[in-house]
Structures are given as C-alpha cells and as structure tokens.
Amino acid sequence: MRATVCTKGEFRVEDLPALVPGRGQVLLNVLRCGICGSDLHARVHCDELADLAAATGYDRFMRSNQSVVMGHEFSGEVVDYGPGTRRRWKPGTPVVALPIVRRGRQPELTGLSAAASGGYAEQVLVQESMTFPVPNGLSADHAALTEPMAVAWHAVRKGRVGRNQTAFVIGCGPIGLAVISMLKASGVHLVIASDFSPRRRELATQCGADIVVDPGVDSPWTASPKKSRITGAADVLNLGFDAMERLRRIPNLPWWYLFRAAHTFNKAPVGPVIFECVGVPGILDQILTAAPPLARIIVVGVCMESDRIHPATAINKQLELHFVFGYDPGEFRDTLHMLADGKVNPEPLITGTVGLYGIDLAYTALASPDRHAKILIDPRSPVITV
Template sequence: MRAVVRRNRQLVCDEIAELTPAEGQVLVRTLACGICGSDLHALHHMEHMIDLSRRAGGMGSNFDPTADTVFGHEFCAEILDHGPGSARTLKAGTRVVSIPATLTAGGVELLGFSNRLPGGFSERMLLSETLVLEVPNGLPTDQAALTEPFAVGAHAVAKARLDSDSASLVIGCGPVGLAVIAALKASGHGPVIAADFSPRRRAAAERLGADVVIDPAVESPHDRWEALGVPKARAAQAVVRMMGGRFGRPVIFECVGSPGVLQSLIEAAPAGAQIVVAGVCMETDRIEPSMAITKEIELTFVLGYTQEEFAATLRQLSEGVIDVSRLVTGTVGLDEVAAAFTALGDPEAHVKILVAP
C-alpha cells in the first residue's frame, strides 16, 4: 500500500507492507488525516524531539528516529476488517476516530511516531478496537479528523484554574490556540482575548468565538486587562479586594512555543495570573524566576489529553457546540504532502491541511 515515509529527513511517497489485524485490532482505511505542527517539526528535528521525550520519561527505547516513519495522528478512518477474537461491535464501513495509540503484543505503538505501524499518511492503519469511537450524527469526515487536535485544547482548558468570571488571553492562533479558544467557549468561559500577527488566523479565532481579537503589531493584548476589570499590579488588586470588589483569576494560554515568549508573558501578565503553556518550545529557553515569584505567577505545562477529553471533544464537534466547518483550508493527496508541509510554513496560506490518501 502507499504511504508518505519520513526517510533521511525527507518525505517520500512509497510502497510499504500491507497490514494484517492481530487480536483486538481493526484494519481501517484512512479517510483524512491532519498535518500537525509536531509533524512539521519532526520532519527535520525528530532526533532532538525523541531525545527530549526520553529524557522526560515519555518515550520508550523501541523507536528509532533515524528509521522510516509514517507520520499522521489526527485522523478519521473507515473500518475494513477485524482481527481474531474481536468483539466486532462496530461493523465494516463504520467511520471512526481514535486516540493515536495501538496496543500490540510488543507494547503500545504511538501512531505517527512508530517504526512498526504507519500513521495516517498511509492508505491503511491498524487501530485498537477498544479505543476506536464511531463518528456520530453524520459529522463530516474532514471535521471528525479534527477531534485529536481539538482535544488538545480541551485538555489545556481542563488544566486551567479558571474562575466563573475569569478573563482569558490566548497567545497564538495556530491550530493549538484555536483549539483552546473553542474549548474555552464550549465550556462557557469568557471573555476570551486572542492575539496573533496573522490576519487569517485572527479571522479563524473570531469564527471560533474569541470575544476580542488583537493584532500584537498594533496593540499589546495585555493592555486589555484593566478594561476587563483585572488590575495588573498586586497593590491595585489588594485595593479592589479591600473595597469589596472581585475579579476572576486571569489565565493566559501560551500557544506559540518559541523562545522568549514565556518570559515576555511573565513580564506582561497581571499579578497572580496562571500561564498555561500549550505551545511546544523545542529549544532551550530562558526565564527570570524572580519576576514570576514576585508576581506569584503560576506556570502550568500541558500535553495531550485524556480518553474522556477526546470523547467529549468528538461529541462537541458532532453536536455543533464547536463549529470547525470552515477551519480546513486545503486537502492534498499522498503525492502532495511534501509540498503541503512547505505551504504550512506561511500562516497566511493555510490554517489546516488534511491528507486524503
């Protein structure tokens, strides 16, 4: 079968071995798979990514970052066949999504970061029957494929210590930032300020419900805190509380992942703010802890999602609570994936590209 293989830090469309489902597995046909920012980074820096993950205790020794890998972990697929001993709860032809992890006799394979099993940039995949979820309510395939990235936003919001009247600031409106905005609004939180230099991304943030959308080249988003009733200095906050006033804890979501961003947020954030770090910075960064201590800034680092958050996100997409109908800006075949990686380097060219094998 055909697949896009990362080989020698290049993407090559090639033939790979056919798949046979083992016990507890289902063979699926990939219908659509999103290109993630982590895929873009892994193309050229996979070895560094895996080294950092292993040092953090998050990746086993069975993955060789220099060997062939088929990316793709944001997918919607169709069941073709079941392995022996399967419950066969979902019949062939059923459209499904899944957490991108497959249980095998040798352990768990993380789809998109595995040498043994291909991810969604392939015509077919092997999934675990116990992890697949049927796509409900006739949700279109291109929208169902966004379950995984939007579950990332749901997890970031779940980790935020938001009060009922908290104001939130989302820095960076790429796919992660957009998922955070959607999760905030789906949970009834607001106002939500969104900031990005890209007009296209700011427009997407507005469509997903951001209450205030700001171009940081024109205005600092931090200038809005006072207007939202959040004093920035600790002394001013104390006066408000002494006079019987209140304000919700300000929460900032860092969704950029570039060096220097975290320190700039520590400097600009209101005292007592929580900064939820969802952007994945792969480089050594520098912060000044004394400043964060003086302002009592809380830093929370987040990754991935739980199975419950994944399922809840699928339900919200299918019920229209989160509307992603205009988020996909391009669809490519396997032969066009390499060019799509290049195109995604320009935030004005695309918001989200899907691969349709």
C-alpha cells in the same frame, strides 16, 4: 497499501505490505488525516524529539534514519479485526481513535514511531479499546480534527476558566484556534486572542474570539473592556487589607474559617487565564513579565529548545504556571461528541486538502502563517497543491 514514507526528512509515496491487525486491534481505511504542528517538527527535528522522549520514559519515538509513515490526526472506517477483539462495529462504520497502539505492554505512538504506521496512508491500525464510532453523520473532515481539538479541550479544562473571567490566547496557529473554539464552546464570555499574522487573526475571529489583537500594534493585556483593579503587587497586598477591614467589622466572626473555605473550594484563579500557544523561546518569559497578577498561565505551545525565565517575576505576581500535554480517552470521546453535536465548529481551521503526493508541498505551505491553518490528507485524492 500506498503510503507516504518519511526518511531523513524526505517524503516519498511507496507501496507497502498490507497491514495485519494484531491482538486487540482494528484495521481502518483512512478517510482523512490532518497534518499537525508536531509533524512539522518531527520531520526535521525527530532525533532531538526522540532524545527528549527517551529522557522522559518513551524510547520508541521516530529517528531520522528510520522509514516512518507519519500522521496521528485521522478518521477512518472499519475494515477488519485482529484476534482478541469484540468486533464491536460492522465493516464500513466510520470511526476515530486515539493515535496509540499496544503490543503486549509496549505502547507505540501512531505516526510518530517506526513501529506504528500512521495516517499518511490508505490504511492504519488502531486499538479497539481506544476507538469510537463517529456519531450524527459527522463528516470525515471534521471527525479527523477530534485529536487536535481534544488537545485544546484538555488545555481548557486544566485552565478552569470561569465564564465571567477573561481568557487570553497568545498565538493563533492551529492549536491556538482550537483553544479559542473550545473556550467559546465552554461558555467563556470574553476571549482575547493575539497574533502577528493577519490571516490567523481573521481565523481567530471566525473561531469566536471576542477581541483580536495585532501585538505589533496593540497590547492584548490592555484590550479588555473589563478593567481589573489588580494591576500590580501592591494591589495584591491591598486585597488582604480590604478583606480584613470588612471582616473585622462583624463581631465574634471566626473570619479565618472563611479563608480556609476559600482555599478549599476556590479552584479558579483570581486573575485571568492565559493560554500560551506559540512555543518558541522567549515567549513564556514575555508572558510572565506582562501578565496581570494572580493569573493562571496554561502552556500549550511546545517549545523544543532550551529557554530562560525569571522566576522572581512570577513569584512576586503569584502567577500559576501549568504545562499541559495530550488528553485522556474521556476527553477525546467528549470532544468527538462536541463536534458531532455542533457545539464547536472546526471548519475555520480546515484550509486545504491534498492527496499522498501533495504532502511535501503541504508542509512547505504550512511553514508560512499567511494562508493555511490545517491541511488534511485524503489518501485517495489526486490533488497535489493547496
């Protein structure tokens, strides 16, 4: 099996022993595999990532001295089955799968662990229970984006954005673009996106953003045509006064029951929902400082360094701060069907395709935001440049 192997941050194409599916596993031919932002980090910072993963309970993350076949955003077709499987699909059936396998009770992150070879290869192993057939003739290119789009769908679901609320997306890299796409697919009427890169702003528009802002020129926070009457802490306090003055006008009204009902059933924030999709030190504190009161902030961008915030700023504004990661199998399956049913179009994200020998140059190209968003790998393609 040909695969691109990463060792000490260097890529090389090798002929590796054929993969053999273990118990409960399925062997796939890889059709396409996306290069993820976390792959870019893992190539050069995997030891720090491994220390962080170990501190949170997973001690099998790739290390720089190991030889690892990366790649966790893939689509493929069924080749063979291991023992203990139900052989659900015929050979040749196009499928996608969550990038995780299990040996006994030990989970392994596909493409991010030396024990679970990833999709930068001609073949990959997946768990049958975590595999889904590709419906409606969805292309291999689009099916390969199920994984990153599921990350975005999970973030959007956690945001609980009402259709008439304003959603801000700060950062329009691949994950920000996916969040924009999923917000529009879920029916949110006003999505405001912000990025310094002209190319990324162009792609944000293609993904459905209603207003796109260059933060070097304009503030995203003042770009909304819907002007909120809540702009500061005094406005938040006045909400209580206004509500009580109205309620007290009604004789014998047990008004406190209305407050209790609001506390019980109101899951959407009063203010806008903000998706932080940058993941660099300082950006979170900038958002806390600039965000309107009563906003909900969903942290999607993965900051790999220590950072500082001013909690009192968030406290005074009563901001909600949610950190999200990954997705569950139901969200993964639903994302696949949203793609296949045409409810969301991932095409703007795909900006190039290379073969195994082109991965090194693809990583270099992805370091700049001026051209590419998502580069796919076709293991059988001779293309080396994008």
